[in-house]
Amino acid sequence: MAFSFLTAARRSAREIIGSLAIVLLAGAPLAAFALTPADVAPLAGDDFDAKSAAIDKLIANHDKESLAVLKALSEDSALATDSGEVLLQDGDTARDAITGKTVTAGDAQPVTLNNLLRSKVAGALSGLQLDSPDAATRGAAITALLQNPDPSIKPLVDAARAKETDPALKKRLDTLWAMTALHDADPAKRLEAVQLVAARHDLDMNELLRPLVAKKPDGSFNETDSRVRAAAQSGIDELDSIQRRSQIAGTLFAGLSLGSVLLLAALGLAITYGLIGVINMAHGEFLMIGAYATYVVQNLFQRFAPGAFDWYPLLAVPASFAAAGLVGIVLERLVLKHLYGRPLETLLTTFGVSLILIQATRMLFGAQNVQVINPAWMSGGVTVLPNLILPYNRLAILAFSLIVVGIAWAVLTKTRLGLFVRAVTQNRRMAACVGVKTARVDSYAFAFGAGIAGLGGCALSQIGNVGPDLGQSYIIDSFMAVVLGGVGQLAGTVIGGFGLGLVSKAIEPFWGAVLAKIAVLVLIVLFIQKRPQGMFALKGRSAEA
C-alpha cells in the first residue's frame, strides 16, 4: 500500500514538473535565506538523515535555486562532486547549484535518494503547485499530497491555506493541513488537526493517529495534551469500528457472490438429480460450455459490431443457455437414457463425457485460458464503505442468479413442463400411468438444467478465468450445495448454495481457503447425520428408500 502511494505520488509529481518552470518564472516566493554551499553539501554525502534535513531546508527556503535543486533531485539529474558541491545536469552540460556557473561534470556521481526522500521531494514539488493560479492544478496537487503528506511541506500548506478561495479546495486543504499539523507546537492546533484527520474516515489515517496515543519507552505519552489524546483515541475507535463493519460486509458480500455462482451451478444439478436420480459429473462442463459460448459471442461482437460491444451479454446469455442446453439434450438422448436405473454407472459415464468435453475444448480453443472482457458498464464498483468496494460485475451476477432462480421457479411451478417435472420427480410410475411422457420430460428437464449451468458459465466468465478446467473447480462445491440443500426443491438449493458460499467465506479469513474447504466438508458430513436428506427433504414415502 505504502509503496503504491509512493509511486503514485512520484508519477503525479513528474506530470507537474513540466509546469513548474512557469511557476518559477511567474514569481518565485521571496527567498528567506540565500542558498549556501553548506545547505547542499549533505546531499553529496551518504547520510540519508542529513540529506533529509537538507531537503527540508530547501523546501523551507523555496527560492529559485532551492527549487531548481529539488527539481533536479526528482529527475535524477543532480550530481555531487567529491568535494561536496552539487551540480545540476542539463543535457550534456552541468552547472553549479549555488553559483549557477557552467562547470564540467568530471567525476561527479548522481545524488542517490531512497524512496522516502524521493517521495519527500515529490511532495515538495506538489506543494509548490498549491500556489498555482489554476484551480485544477491546485486540486491535483492536493490530491497528490493527501496521499503522501510530509510534515516538511507544512510551510507551503500554511501559505496556500491562507490564500485559497475555492471552498471545496479549501476544505481539502484543511485536511491536508491537519495531516501535517499533528505535531504542531500549539495544542489547540493539534486538537483541531486530530479532529479533522479523524473526520476523514480513511483507514490509512490510523497510521497517523496511533502514534499520538502511544507511550514513549519511559512511560510518558508521546502527546502531552490529554484532550488531543482523547480526540485521537475516539478517532481510532471510530476507524476500528468502520474497519470491522467493512470487514463483515465484505465477507458477507464475498459469500453471497460465491453463493450466487454455486447456486447457478447447483440448480441444474438439483433438478436433474431430483428428477432422474442421476448425478451428472459433466455438469461442470456445462458451465465451461456456457463460458466459452460467451467468449465466442464476445469475439463476434468485437469483430462485427464493436460499437455495440457493451451489449454483448444480451446475446451471450441466450447463446450460453442454448449451447449448454443443446449439448445436454444430445448427452441425454444419446447416452444417459440407456442408463436410467443404474445411477452409479451413470456417474462414471458422465465423468467420461466430461473428460471428452474438456479435451475437445482444449483442442478447439487451446489449453490456455481465454480472455472474456467485461462490458464497460460492468467494470468498476460502488464504494460502500472506505476500504469496501463492491465490484459491479459481482453485483450483476448476484442479481442475475436471483433472476435465474426466479425464472426456474416460474418454469417449475407455472408451466405445464414444470408440472410434469414435479410429477415425475415425485412418482415416476404414477405420472407415466396418467399419461405423462416421462422420457420426454427427462430430456427437457435435463436440457433445462444444463442450460441453467450454461448461464452460470456465462456469469462466471465475467468474474474469473475461462479455461477448459473451469467446470472442475466449481463442481465439487456445487455437489455439496445440493447435498446440503436436499434435492427436488428450489428453496433447498438456494439456501444450500448461499449457505455454503457464506460459511466458506466466513471461515476463510481465520483458517485460510484450504482449511475452510475441509471444515465445510466436515460440517456437511456432520450435518447429514441429522438431516440425511438435506435441509429440505421431500416429504412422503418417496423420500426414504
Added chain:
Amino acid sequence: MTSASSSATPSTHTGSTSGRAAAGYEAQSGFALGLPPRPALLSRRAWLALIALIIVFGLGVPFATLVVPETSAFHLSAYAMTITGKFMCYAIAALALDLVWGYCGILSLGHALFFALGGYAIGMYLMRSIGHDGKYGSDLPDFMVFLDWHQLPWYWQGTQHLGYALLLVVLVPAVVAWVFGFFTFRSRVKGVYLSIITQAMTFAAMLLFYRNETGFGGNNGFTDFKRIGGFPITHPGTRTALLLITFAVLILAFIGARAIVTSKLGRVVTAVRDGETRLMFLGYSPLAYKLFVWTVSAVLCGIAGALYVPQVGIINPGEMSPGNSIEMAIWVAVGGRGTLIGPIIGAFAVNGAKSFFTANFPEYWLFFLGLIFVLVPLLLPNGIMGLIEMVTRKRNRS
C-alpha cells in the same frame, strides 16, 4: 429416489454368481431354511492356474533381471519392471475397490486417498532413510530444511523405523476409513450421495496435502529416495524383491478377498448391495458389515500405495486427485464388477492402454479414456469378465 431405483432393480447388480444364486433361492423358498452350497474358495482349475502363475513369475522375474545379461532380448529392463510393479499396485487397488463396489454396492470415488495415504506413510520412512545424503545434508528431510523447520513435526516421530512405517500404512487408512465410514454409513448415506461425499473427501485431503505447512512436502511431495531397509532402492536386486513382494501381496489380497466374499459375512455384504432395506427388515444391522468391508478395502488400497511409492520413486498430492479415484472405478468397470479377477485384468488393460496412448498419441488419451467411461457401462455392463462369460455360455449352448 436414486437409491430406490438402485435397490428396486437388483438385476443391474448380477455381477456375481453368489448374488444371483441367493436371489433365486430366496424367491423359491421364502425363508432361509438352508443356504445354497457355499462356493469353493477357488475351483481346482483356478488353483492350478494360480500355482502355475506363481511358479512362472516367482522364478522368471529374478532370472530375467539378475541372470540374463542386459544385452539379451529376454532381459527385463528397469522400465518394464517399474511398469509391471506399478500395474500390480493398481490391480491391488482395483481389487480393493471391487470389494466395496462390486460386492457392497458402495461406489467410492475416494479410494485414491487411501492409496496415497499408504504411499505417504511409507514415503515418510523413505524420506527419513535418505539420512544425510540429501542436498542439505541435514537430519531433516530436504523440504523441511527448505521451509526453515528445525525439528520434526510430532507425526514424523518414529518414522525412521520400517516396522512403524508399515504399521502406519495399515493404521492410517484404516482409521480414516473407519471414522469417515462410521459417520456416513450410520446416517445411511448411500448411492450417488455417498460417491460424491467420498469424492469431496479426497479433494479436501488433496488440498490439505498441497499446503507446505501440512508437513508432507507440499506440491512436490516426497521423492529422491535412496534406500529401503538398508538396500539401495535403485539396485536391480532391490527392485526385483519389491516386484516379487508386490506380486505376493496381489495373490494374497486376491485369495483374502475371495475368502471374504465367499464367507457368510460376504453374503450379508452382498445382500446389503442387493437390498439393504430388506436386509434390515430381516434383523441385520448393515452398519458393521459395511464398515468392515469398507475398512478392509481402504487398508488394502493403502498397502497398494505403500508398494507403489518405492517402485515409482515419487508420491505427491496429485495422487489423491478426484480424477485418479474415478480412474480406479473404471478399471473395475472395464474388468467386471463383483468378480475380483476382473478388476485385476481391468487395471492391467486400462493402464496398458494408457501407457500406449500417452507414449504415441498423448492428446487422444483423454478422448479414449472418456470413451471407455461412456461405452463400457453402455455396451459391456459386466466388463471383460461379463464378455468372457457370455462367450463361453454361448459356446456351451451350441
